[in-house]
């Protein structure tokens with residue numbers, strides 16, 4: 001049985017970013033108000049220009065069925081990664097693929113390092129898997145514990161890894177990742193490596209490794225990288241044996257025509273939009289972090305992604321307080337209380353455009369300066385979950 005995430009505060013934080021739970025938490029006060037949503041973590045530049053026109057043109061294809069197995073898009077993705085289409089499966093977002101994959105894996109045992117994307121735990125729970133939760137190496141930065149992960153790679157299990165990890169934005173070093181994948185391959189342990197945010201970093205993808213790792217399954221989210229969460233689009237890369245079995249359990253038209261058209265369009269610019277996004281994220285993340293670090297009780301933690309954690313180092317300000325005070329100003333951030341092993345001292349911020357980021361900084365400055373000063377003591381860290 002999975003114990004609930006550690007929660008010390010008064011509010012029940014949303015399980016995900018986005019504004020779905022605003023009414024539950026804030027009542028009707030925010031209805032109709034323009035919200036600045038830093039709780040989601042998608043490409044801050046949004047979709048590539050021209051996508052809306054492409055979608056408008058694609059509307060006329062709606063009376064027909066979409067291409068079976070998203071054949072053209074699959075071919076484009078395969079070409080992008082220098083692989084055969086037999087290595088690729090496309091779905092309605094990477095989470096959709098994750099949920100169709102889990103019931104097909106042979107052993108109902110998972111190793112999940114935390115904190116991480118909470119849907120790993122949820123999907124395993126739904127299918128009645130036994131889960132081994134691996135605590136982080138520390139609770140200052142919540143870095144994943146490579147040694148503990150390695151020692152828990154045993155046969156008949158599936159390991160979940162997120163590179164860079166959500167909510168920290170931190171990456172495992174290539175050597176660590178390689179040793180994990182090598183050991184997993186020797187043990188016949190499946191590894192689900194979620195590279196949803198990798199296109200925003202300078203790190204190389206592990207996709208080329210699928211040719212030599214039979215048990216490696218890599219998830220990619222076009223939703224995140226191209227800023228199209230409403231359309232839903234993702235893909236997975238794995239050995240052809242895994243992909244063909246996986247496809248045989250999916251309906252033929254599992255991705256709609258508009259999402260297919262959007263995916264094909266996004267891949268056509270040779271990576272220009274992603275490169276631009278990466279530069280923007282790098283500069284804006286640094287600017288936002290510097291601004292936050294100038295506030296006495298807030299401290300941003302290192303990240304390589306389009307989001308980062310902020311640690312609240314105060315006796316008089318909790319994640320609840322900050323979440324609620326920002327929310328009242330129409331600003332949403334991700335309260336980290338719903339991540340396993342995290343409590344009431346962290347929020348996650350997804351980078352947005354310059355103007356919005358500036359508005360967040362001003363609001364944080366306001367809140368921090370109006371909070372009674374406490375002795376900035378090293379806080380008692382949250383308990384780990386057994």
Ligand SMILES: Cc1ncc(COP(=O)(O)O)c(C=O)c1O
Nearest residue numbers: 093094095117166196221223234
């Ligand atoms: C690590 C990670 N993977 C995948 C997703 C969801 O991706 P998609 O929209 O492609 O399902 C999220 C959403 O927050 C995430 O944090």
